[in-house]
Amino acid sequence: xxxxxxxxxxxxxxxxxxxxxxxxxxxxxxxxxxxxxxxxxxxxxxxxxxxxxxxxxxxxxxxxxxxxxxxxxxxxxxxxxxxxxxxxxxxxxxxxxxxxxxxxxxxxxxxxxxxxxxxxxxxxxxxxxxxxxxxxxxxxxxxxxxxxxxxxxxxxxxxxxxxxxxxxxxxxxxxxxxxxxxxxxxxxxxxxxxxxxxxxxxxxxxxxxxxxxxxxxxxxxxxxxxxxxxxxxxxxxxxxxxxxxxxxxxxxxxxxxxxxxxxxxxxxxxxxxxxxxxxxxxxxxxxxxxxxxxxxxxxxxxxxxxxxxxxxxxxxxxxxxxxxxxxxxxxxxxxxxxxxxxxxxxxxxxxxxxxxxxxxxxxxxxxxxxxxxxxxxxxxxxxxxxxxxxxxxxxxxxxxxxxxxxxxxxxxxxxxxxxxxxxxxxxxxxxxxxxxxxxxxxxxxxxxxxxxxxxxxxxxxxxxx
Amino acid sequence: xxxxxxxxxxxxxxxxxxxxxxxxxxxxxxxxxxxxxxxxxxxxxxxxxxxxxxxxxxxxxxxx
Numbered sequence: 001x002x003x004x005x006x007x008x009x010x011x012x013x014x015x016x017x018x019x020x021x022x023x024x025x026x027x028x029x030x031x032x033x034x035x036x037x038x039x040x041x042x043x044x045x046x047x048x049x050x051x052x053x054x055x056x057x058x059x060x061x062x063x064x065x066x067x068x069x070x071x072x073x074x075x076x077x078x079x080x081x082x083x084x085x086x087x088x089x090x091x092x093x094x095x096x097x098x099x100x101x102x103x104x105x106x107x108x109x110x111x112x113x114x115x116x117x118x119x120x121x122x123x124x125x126x127x128x129x130x131x132x133x134x135x136x137x138x139x140x141x142x143x144x145x146x147x148x149x150x151x152x153x154x155x156x157x158x159x160x161x162x163x164x165x166x167x168x169x170x171x172x173x174x175x176x177x178x179x180x181x182x183x184x185x186x187x188x189x190x191x192x193x194x195x196x197x198x199x200x201x202x203x204x205x206x207x208x209x210x211x212x213x214x215x216x217x218x219x220x221x222x223x224x225x226x227x228x229x230x231x232x233x234x235x236x237x238x239x240x241x242x243x244x245x246x247x248x249x250x251x252x253x254x255x256x257x258x259x260x261x262x263x264x265x266x267x268x269x270x271x272x273x274x275x276x277x278x279x280x281x282x283x284x285x286x287x288x289x290x291x292x293x294x295x296x297x298x299x300x301x302x303x304x305x306x307x308x309x310x311x312x313x314x315x316x317x318x319x320x321x322x323x324x325x326x327x328x329x330x331x332x333x334x335x336x337x338x339x340x341x342x343x344x345x346x347x348x349x350x351x352x353x354x355x356x357x358x359x360x361x362x363x364x365x366x367x368x369x370x371x372x373x374x375x376x377x378x379x380x381x382x383x384x385x386x387x388x389x390x391x392x393x394x395x396x397x398x399x400x401x402x403x404x405x406x407x408x409x410x411x412x413x414x415x416x417x418x419x420x421x422x423x424x425x426x427x428x429x430x431x432x433x434x435x436x437x438x439x440x441x442x443x444x445x446x447x448x449x450x451x452x453x454x455x456x457x458x459x460x461x462x463x464x465x
Numbered sequence: 466x467x468x469x470x471x472x473x474x475x476x477x478x479x480x481x482x483x484x485x486x487x488x489x490x491x492x493x494x495x496x497x498x499x500x501x502x503x504x505x506x507x508x509x510x511x512x513x514x515x516x517x518x519x520x521x522x523x524x525x526x527x528x529x
Binding site: 210306307310311313314317321325328329330332333337340341342344345346347348349350353355356357358359360361362363365 | 474475478479480481482483486487490491493494495496497498499501502504505506509513514515516517
């Protein structure tokens with residue numbers, strides 16, 4: 001049998017449902033791998049072996065009794081450690097919350113468990129999803145296996161690293177200014193930020209209410225659609241949740257892109273910013289490939305990238321400061337230096353600045369909607385650069401302004417980051433595909449067509465068995 | 466940012482301890498905030514409202 005560490009969710013599900021793979025053996029094998037690899041890569045804040053073992057045993061018993069629940073029954077998953085899991089601390093990777101035990105699971109965690117998933121542990125993040133990579137916290141930052149000691153992106157760092165090292169086949173991240181898609185890009189995996197309101201955020205520690213999304217992270221597009229299927233759905237107790245129908249996210253996966261109209265937003269990465277030459281080539285080549293596959297790819301213009309970036313940053317800083325103000329007043333020294341520095345920006349913004357950013361947001365939503373009229377999807381970069389060494393603080397800090405993910409937090413549109421090649425040094429490159437609101441299935445269709453025509457998602461970081 | 470300005474902002478925001486213990490970080494963050502806010506467009510018209518505004522639920526939503 002293939003090494004279980006690198007099974008996709010879909011492959012593992014086929015084996016589990018046909019009783020050729022035991023959920024208990026799968027979880028045991030991955031825990032052994034975590035014990036062996038995690039001291040080097042630091043993807044986990046904590047593992048949850050007792051809970052996982054009980055869930056795996058229950059899955060095995062149910063499946064043996066003919067009660068198979070679906071694709072995630074018996075599948076190991078991990079949660080970014082700002083997502084509540086009843087009975088365990090939600091540390092937010094911070095001294096401030098290191099003893100903060102959750103009484104109730106977040107809706108997304110409960111949905112995973114109801115689907116029969118096996119929760120293996122809580123994953124590293126930037127402190128409170130904003131301050132990292134940091135070396136002054138109670139836990140070390142996760143390290144990217146690509147390059148051997150590079151920045152894995154963030155803030156869902158542990159989720160990206162757990163997938164890229166074969167410690168987990170699926171994980172949850174959160175995305176307020178790109179925090180699912182950044183580690184997806186840096187770790188050469190697949191991460192989707194769904195439409196705002198598609199997935200409940202209840203039980204997830206907020207960074208900025210109006211920009212926060214929970215998103216699925218996997219090693220390929222098919223698995224991502226399967227995971228979103230479990231997560232999506234209206235939650236009347238989440239004020240941002242939308243009461244919209246949940247479609248079959250896998251329905252369009254293998255339909256190809258022939259006849260689809262795709263806008264290429266080139267000015268984001270060769271104009272407003274200038275991406276690394278290899279990243280420019282990778283994105284232009286992706287456009288070429290989609291054309292060869294039958295899509296009508298044409299260059300379009302959105303608002304300047306900086307307009308979205310400033311809007312996102314002002315809203316994020318203002319909302320995040322409001323959330324952290326009490327702890328900032330009482331225990332400022334218990335934050336790591338990076339979180340303290342980034343969160344403090346919100347103190348210097350005025351109410352009028354915040355309101356103006358919200359007004360600009362409405363304008364940007366309209367501009368983007370008009371530019372996307374008649375298109376099925378748009379294509380652009382995710383990160384401008386490949387991952388830098390994690391100990392190069394200045395280079396890591398540059399990752400945050402040099403990206404094109406924030407426009408889709410501001411507009412709330414679904415956006416996926418997928419692998420798109422490697423630099424000559426073997427560092428990951430990626431692209432981003434964006435769709436209209438509620439059209440994640442179309443985003444997956446384009447992403448899957450590209451993925452099927454390439455093999456980037458199948459490659460593993462050197463040195464990993 | 467002058468010390469008095471930083472003190473005024475810290476007091477208004479209720480984070481005087483942050484200023485006392487991490488003054489350099491706080492002053493640097495305030496400078497970043499001024500720069501950031503200065504990059505917001507200034508041509509908004511009075512009719513341009515916020516992206517999300519106060520809205521009461523419709524009777525149908527209330528009944529659900």
